[in-house]
Amino acid sequence: KLNKPHQFWETQPIPNINDMDSLKPGPIQEGVLEDVRKDPYNLISKFEWCNIDLRNDEQAQQVYALLKENYVEDDDNMFRFDYSIDFLRWALLPPGQYPDWIVGVKVNQKLVGFITGIPVTLNIENQQTKIKMTEINFLCVHKKIRANRLAPVLIKEITRRVHIKNMWQAVYTAGIVVPTPISQTRYYHRSLNAKKLIEVGFSSLSARQTISRQQKLYKLPEETKTQGLRSMKKKDVAQVTKLLNEYLKKFKLYFKYTEDEVKHWFIPRKDVISTYVVEKEQGIITDFLSFYNLPSQVIKNPKYTHLKAAYSYYNVATQTPIVQLMYDALILAKNEGYDVFNCLDIMENEKFLKELMFCPGDGQLNYYLYNWKLESNMLKPEEIGIVLV
Numbered sequence: 078k079l080n081k082p083h084q085f086w087e088t089q090p091i092p093n094i095n096d097m098d099s100l101k102p103g104p105i106q107e108g109v110l111e112d113v114r115k116d117p118y119n120l121i122s123k124f125e126w127c128n129i130d131l132r133n134d135e136q137a138q139q140v141y142a143l144l145k146e147n148y149v150e151d152d153d154n155m156f157r158f159d160y161s162i163d164f165l166r167w168a169l170l171p172p173g174q175y176p177d178w179i180v181g182v183k184v185n186q187k188l189v190g191f192i193t194g195i196p197v198t199l200n201i202e203n204q205q206t207k208i209k210m211t212e213i214n215f216l217c218v219h220k221k222i223r224a225n226r227l228a229p230v231l232i233k234e235i236t237r238r239v240h241i242k243n244m245w246q247a248v249y250t251a252g253i254v255v256p257t258p259i260s261q262t263r264y265y266h267r268s269l270n271a272k273k274l275i276e277v278g279f280s281s282l283s284a285r286q287t288i289s290r291q292q293k294l295y296k297l298p299e300e301t302k303t304q305g306l307r308s309m310k311k312k313d314v315a316q317v318t319k320l321l322n323e324y325l326k327k328f329k330l331y332f333k334y335t336e337d338e339v340k341h342w343f344i345p346r347k348d349v350i351s352t353y354v355v356e357k358e359q360g361i362i363t364d365f366l367s368f369y370n371l372p373s374q375v376i377k378n379p380k381y382t383h384l385k386a387a388y389s390y391y392n393v394a395t396q397t398p399i400v401q402l403m404y405d406a407l408i409l410a411k412n413e414g415y416d417v418f419n420c421l422d423i424m425e426n427e428k429f430l431k432e433l434m435f436c437p438g439d440g441q442l443n444y445y446l447y448n449w450k451l452e453s454n455m456l457k458p459e460e461i462g463i464v465l466v
């Protein structure tokens with residue numbers, strides 16, 4: 078029966094529990110280019126494939142509307158991600174992007190399904206192997222046509238379009254558990270606007286707590302502390318690229334960045350990505366912090382329609398203590414108008430979570446690799462060096 082749990086995932090080159098000791102590290106299936114289907118997978122009648130051009134306002138608006146109404150919600154269905162068009166262009170139009178990796182399914186010109194891939198170079202476990210692969214994201218099926226088994230077809234189709242480019246691995250994340258996570262990370266929240274978080278139901282007060290007590294507890298200074306902290310500019314790209322690529326070698330899973338990619342991912346974009354560098358004497362950059370803007374729609378609340386959330390992106394602290402750097406990140410996010418600052422317990426984040434008063438969230442984010450057996454079955458969150466938006 079198709080709907081047996083994981084009926085689809087058991088057909089995919091992903092280790093299941095009893096493969097853990099038998100599979101050798103590396104690709105699970107060797108890719109053979111001439112065996113790749115040249116034509117798209119069949120769709121149920123009236124459904125059509127289309128490549129979405131996010132530079133086109135109408136098409137971008139259709140993607141925005143589909144995600145706004147039908148994408149990821151929190152476990153209590155109180156909030157739903159509300160990715161902006163500018164954010165989607167940042168996330169999905171990086172250097173080297175392939176137009177047929179932004180995949181839509183339409184019924185009578187209406188977008189009802191979506192899935193995306195972007196090209197990445199991933200370092201896995203040992204520094205030698207750098208693998209050109211895809212980062213899969215934004216899998217979304219309209220609420221009204223779920224259980225049509227459209228998601229497995231979207232996954233198979235984007236897999237085919239990646240295989241055609243002679244790439245055989247993928248990295249992706251999800252809040253749900255399907256076979257088989259390589260790491261299970263947790264997310265944490267730091268209150269910036271205590272009153273609003275309580276009013277939207279994101280935070281709750283215990284018997285002894287009051288709103289004004291909470292506001293005092295989470296209050297931040299206006300000014301940042303780190304000498305030389307300033308917004309990143311184009312002239313910083315070369316130094317930030319060196320700093321980031323060097324720093325990421327600490328982890329077992331991380332991307333290799335070209336200067337072009339650093340320019341794309343870190344040059345500040347209003348309401349999308351904020352990056353601040355620490356410039357010392359003679360213009361030397363010693364640290365940087367970055368966070369991205371991802372509001373969540375408050376599904377029903379009389380007073381607010383959105384929760385303004387900043388998400389920790391990449392932070393490299395080589396001279397500045399990481400607690401101080403991230404304290405400044407909180408101050409900067411508060412000054413930019415955010416209600417909450419979110420981060421995962423990956424990289425070195427657990428070094429500042431407690432001291433900066435982050436609270437654990439109610440769910441987890443699982444990391445996955447497609448067609449790759451790790452040397453170690455699972456990676457600890459602090460061994461993960463990649464952030465997926």
Ligand SMILES: CN(C)Cc1n[nH]c2ccc(-c3ccc(F)cc3OCCn3ccnc3)cc12
Binds near residue numbers: 250252265419420466
């Ligand atoms: C990563 N990217 C693939 C989007 C994505 N998919 N599934 C998810 C599940 C959790 C998180 C997540 C990651 C970091 C974090 F600090 C809070 C998070 O979710 C809070 C719960 N929530 C969901 C919607 N609104 C609030 C992201 C995602």
